[in-house]
Amino acid sequence: MAPSFIEQPIGGWSAAPVARRAWWKEASVYQIYPSSFKDSNHDGIGDIPGILSKLDYIKELGVDAIWLCPVYKSPKVDMGYDIADYHEIDSDYGNLADLDRLIAAAHERGLNVVMDLVVNHTSDQHEWFQKSRSSKDNEYRQWYIWRKPRYDSQGNRYPPNNWWSYFHGSAWEYDEVTDEYYLHIFCAEQPDLNWEHPPLRRAIHDIMRFWLERGGLPDAPVTDRTTTWQQATIHYAAGPRLHEYLKEIGAILEEYGAFSVDGTFIFTLCFQDSSREEGWIF
Numbered sequence: 001m002a003p004s005f006i007e008q009p010i011g012g013w014s015a016a017p018v019a020r021r022a023w024w025k026e027a028s029v030y031q032i033y034p035s036s037f038k039d040s041n042h043d044g045i046g047d048i049p050g051i052l053s054k055l056d057y058i059k060e061l062g063v064d065a066i067w068l069c070p071v072y073k074s075p076k077v078d079m080g081y082d083i084a085d086y087h088e089i090d091s092d093y094g095n096l097a098d099l100d101r102l103i104a105a106a107h108e109r110g111l112n113v114v115m116d117l118v119v120n121h122t123s124d125q126h127e128w129f130q131k132s133r134s135s136k137d138n139e140y141r142q143w144y145i146w147r148k149p150r151y152d153s154q155g156n157r158y159p160p161n162n163w164w165s166y167f168h169g170s171a172w173e174y175d176e177v178t179d180e181y182y183l184h185i186f187c188a189e190q191p192d193l194n195w196e197h198p199p200l201r202r203a204i205h206d207i208m209r210f211w212l213e214r215g216g217l218p219d220a221p222v223t224d225r226t227t228t229w230q231q232a233t234i235h236y237a238a239g240p241r242l243h244e245y246l247k248e249i250g251a252i253l254e255e256y257g258a259f260s261v262d263g264t265f266i267f268t269l270c271f272q273d274s275s276r277e278e279g280w281i282f
């Protein structure tokens with residue numbers, strides 16, 4: 001819905017539509033490895049509250065975003081890149097409430113937060129893998145990449161092929177429970193996910209939405225420090241699906257030979273996407 005006021009945008013009115021580039025295409029990003037960045041509770045391990053305490057310093061550096069290396073629950077065989085639960089924050093770093101505070105505080109300072117989501121593999125402690133290795137008939141079996149052993153003429157067992165791991169040795173690890181090997185391009189504690197399996201992909205998509213929605217209602221940039229409430233047109237005016245919605249309405253009107261006259265606001269011009277086909281007829 002259109003707001004009940006018209007406020008001049010930053011930089012004044014534009015005579016022509018202004019294209020909105022994706023912010024990350026020209027952003028300066030500050031990478032943070034949480035364990036070594038800032039320890040807030042003096043336990044020898046950096047944490048999310050520690051990062052929060054340094055946001056003003058990071059903002060003063062002139063960056064546009066922080067890239068947060070993995071903070072999910074993990075046994076940390078590979079510095080947190082072996083994720084045991086995609087929905088939980090590792091207790092060494094804090095909890096979800098701490099992360100929500102970090103995101104909100106970053107947005108207040110005009111900083112975006114980039115999460116490091118590892119979806120090539122999980123930890124071998126992840127519930128998915130524990131179920132996958134339990135039985136060849138388990139519904140999670142196909143979530144990972146399993147293959148039968150090879151044997152030579154003397155009956156010696158070998159991995160399925162000669163692929164190597166980036167860490168060392170074979171990229172295959174034998175599992176006695178089901179007498180098969182699983183693939184791990186990195187360390188043996190990081191079994192590779194099977195992206196050819198649709199249920200796995202859907203689960204990853206759900207995880208992506210879980211995290212994206214935590215940052216999906218951002219504060220407006222602070223342009224007037226004399227008031228709490230800020231002009232937020234950039235977040236709701238002329239959204240990317242506006243024409244889709246208008247065409248749906250137009251289709252109903254066309255059935256009855258009817259038309260509509262809608263109110264518009266001049267600031268909408270400042271938020272048009274010049275790469276999108278514009279027009280007044282839908």
